[in-house]
Amino acid sequence: MKSLLLVTRVKRMAKEFSWVVVGQLAAFLGSLVLLNVLTERIVPEQFGQLALSLTIVGLVNAVVMGGFVNGIGRFYSISAEKNDLPGYLIASFKMMVCATAAVIIIALVMIGVLLCFRYSEAIVLVIAALVFSLLGGYNAALSSIQNAARQRSIVAFHTGLDPWLKILLIIGLMLWFDNSSTVALLCYSLAALLVMFSQLFFLWRSPQMQADKCLGSSSEEWSREIWLYSWPFIIWGVFGWAQISSTRWALQSFGSTADVGYYAVLSQLGYVPIQTVIGVLMIYLNPIIYGMAGSATDESRRESVSVLVSRISLVGAAITALATLLAFFFHRQIVGFLVSEEYWLISKYLWILVAAGGIFGIASVIASKHLSFLSAKKLIPASIGSSLIGIFAAFAGVYFYSFAGAAFAMIVHSMSYLILLLMVSTIQVNKNESD
Numbered sequence: 001m002k003s004l005l006l007v008t009r010v011k012r013m014a015k016e017f018s019w020v021v022v023g024q025l026a027a028f029l030g031s032l033v034l035l036n037v038l039t040e041r042i043v044p045e046q047f048g049q050l051a052l053s054l055t056i057v058g059l060v061n062a063v064v065m066g067g068f069v070n071g072i073g074r075f076y077s078i079s080a081e082k083n084d085l086p087g088y089l090i091a092s093f094k095m096m097v098c099a100t101a102a103v104i105i106i107a108l109v110m111i112g113v114l115l116c117f118r119y120s121e122a123i124v125l126v127i128a129a130l131v132f133s134l135l136g137g138y139n140a141a142l143s144s145i146q147n148a149a150r151q152r153s154i155v156a157f158h159t160g161l162d163p164w165l166k167i168l169l170i171i172g173l174m175l176w177f178d179n180s181s182t183v184a185l186l187c188y189s190l191a192a193l194l195v196m197f198s199q200l201f202f203l204w205r206s207p208q209m210q211a212d213k214c215l216g217s218s219s220e221e222w223s224r225e226i227w228l229y230s231w232p233f234i235i236w237g238v239f240g241w242a243q244i245s246s247t248r249w250a251l252q253s254f255g256s257t258a259d260v261g262y263y264a265v266l267s268q269l270g271y272v273p274i275q276t277v278i279g280v281l282m283i284y285l286n287p288i289i290y291g292m293a294g295s296a297t298d299e300s301r302r303e304s305v306s307v308l309v310s311r312i313s314l315v316g317a318a319i320t321a322l323a324t325l326l327a328f329f330f331h332r333q334i335v336g337f338l339v340s341e342e343y344w345l346i347s348k349y350l351w352i353l354v355a356a357g358g359i360f361g362i363a364s365v366i367a368s369k370h371l372s373f374l375s376a377k378k379l380i381p382a383s384i385g386s387s388l389i390g391i392f393a394a395f396a397g398v399y400f401y402s403f404a405g406a407a408f409a410m411i412v413h414s415m416s417y418l419i420l421l422l423m424v425s426t427i428q429v430n431k432n433e434s435d
Contacts, residue, residue, distance in 0.1 A: 016152045020284040023156025028276050030163025032338055035268050037167055039340045041179045047261035050181035052252065053125050055245040056110075057133040062241035064102045065137030067233030068095040071226035073144030074371065077290045079222065080149075089145075091222035095230075096141055103134050128185035135192035142199040148287050154202045155283075158195050165191035232376040236383035243387035243394070243413060247406045250398035262346050263406055265339055270353030271410065274323050278316045278361035282368060285312065293372035302373060309369040313362050320358025327351035349407040356410035363418040366425065382420035389416040 038047065072092045079088035107130045114123050139158070147155045169187035177183045251259040285308070293305050327334065328351040335347035370378050390413030397405025397412075 016150060017284050019152035019156040020280055023152075023159035024276060024280045024283070026156070026160025027163055028273065030160065030167065031268065031272070034163050034167050034170070035265065036339060037170055038184060039265060039343060041170070041174055042181065042184065044258040044261035044265075044342060045256075046179070046181050047264060048252070048257035048259070049125070050184050051248055051260050051264035052257070053129045053181060053185060055241075055248060056126060056129040057136065058244055059241045060103055060106065060130065060133035061137060061140075062237035062244070063234055064099050064106070064237075065133070065140060066237050067230035068099050068226070069137065069140045069144050070233050070371070070376075071095065071230035072141050073148050073286075074229055074290060074374075075222065075226055076145055076148030077287065078294070081294065084222070088222045091220075091226055092141065092145065094223055095226055096138065099137060100134065103130060103137075106130065125182050125185065128182060128189060132185055132189040132192060135189060135196055138196050139192055139199060142196070142203060146199070146203060147283060148290070150287050151202075152284075154199075158199055161198070162191055162195050165194055229374060229376060232380050236380055236387070239384045239387035239391075243390035246391040246394040247398070247409060250395045251403070251406055253395075254398050255402065259403060262343060263403070265343050266346050266349060266353055266407070269335060269338060270327060270350045271357035274320060274354050274357040275361045275364075277319055277323070278358070278365065281312055281315065282365060286368060289368060289372045293374075305369055305372050309365060313365050316358065316362040316365055320355065320362065323358060324351050324355045327354040346403070349404065352407040352411060356407075356414045359411070359414035359418055363414065363421050366418070366421050370424070378424055379421070382417060382424050385420050386413055386417035389413060 038050075042050070072095060075088060079085055107127065110126050110130070111123055114120060114126065139162075143155055143158065166187055169190050170184060173183055173187055248260050248263065251263055289305055289308065292301055292308070294301055331347040331350040332344070335350060336344055367379055367382075370376065390409065393409035393412040394406065397409040399405070401408070
């Protein structure tokens with residue numbers, strides 16, 4: 001009987017992992033094609049404008065949407081254990097309403113500032129970026145619920161669908177309109193809107209929703225729990241956003257908008273793919289880790305999570321080492337194959353961004369242990385500290401070493417985050433042993 005249950009469990013896990021791989025592979029290939037389509041249609045300066053406008057998206061995602069999305073995803077397994085999915089879903093809806101109100105306030109402030117400084121021509125670009133960030137936040141929340149419910153096929157479908165919709169819309173709309181960063185953002189927003197409608201359709205028809213259509217009675221309690229878990233993400237999100245954006249704004253300040261475009265392309269080719277690979281493991285394992293941890297009160301369950309996270313970290317380190325070597329020796333071929341000729345001169349820095357992305361991915365794996373233990377606030381010193389180091393490294397690096405300094409600044413940030421996280425984990429272990 002036990003062997004039959006084990007076989008069934010292994011089959012289910014293999015099937016789920018296959019869906020995660022399929023979804024992420026479709027998204028990864030789509031992002032590469034999207035990058036090629038964009039670099040063929042817009043010049044580096046226009047790509048730089050798009051990259052700078054996406055820092056606004058990053059602000060909303062990091063400071064407003066990101067915290068709530070993480071809280072919503074974390075508490076699904078706990079609400080399922082307590083048989084109170086209706087209350088949890090109502091609370092999640094309330095959280096997203098609050099996030100939407102915050103984004104509207106941010107939009108009004110930004111428009112007011114632009115009008116005061118007479119940058120009215122940038123208003124359309126800012127509004128497009130904020131609309132895209134809002135829709136992207138909704139999609140992230142819906143995906144976190146469906147991923148936590150282990151509806152892997154639905155998550156995989158929408159993960160892969162998003163970049164390909166962007167590609168089709170960009171090809172179509174840029175035939176009718178001009179090839180600009182504003183049109184690109186419009187296509188991003190339309191793609192996010194279509195994905196959101198699809199996600200809502202599938203979520204409503206899911207077995208969980210069909211079984212729990214009555215109203216829950218404890219939504220206020222769930223709202224409080226989600227908020228208590230989410231607020232640290234909002235605090236360090238401000239610094240995290242500043243760090244991510246600092247390199248682009250440093251290049252804009254000490255270089256040119258074209259330099260920002262070059263860096264954005266290099267990041268998409270080096271930093272993002274390696275994080276995607278490690279992210280595949282975490283997308284698959286996070287619901288399992290959260291389920292293993294439960295309410296994080298049982299010591300044996302916590303120990304099991306710690307062992308699993310350590311093993312995943314070692315796998316991430318091996319992947320990072322291999323990818324960095326490949327990028328070091330074959331950077332010309334990789335960049336030359338994926339983007340237009342204008343961007344080939346930056347290929348020699350590819351391995352630096354690959355290493356930085358891999359190291360940050362490993363650190364994120366280690367951080368997931370603390371998130372599963374419902375102790376997100378313990379990550380605040382590491383997150384804020386590494387962000388401040390990264391911001392200083394970005395401006396100092398670009399000022400003294402130009403583009404090379406921007407690339408190495410990402411290594412500095414990733415390494416500082418990893419080291420500070422390991423220090424937090426060591427302190428926690430020593431504290432537990434003394435107790």
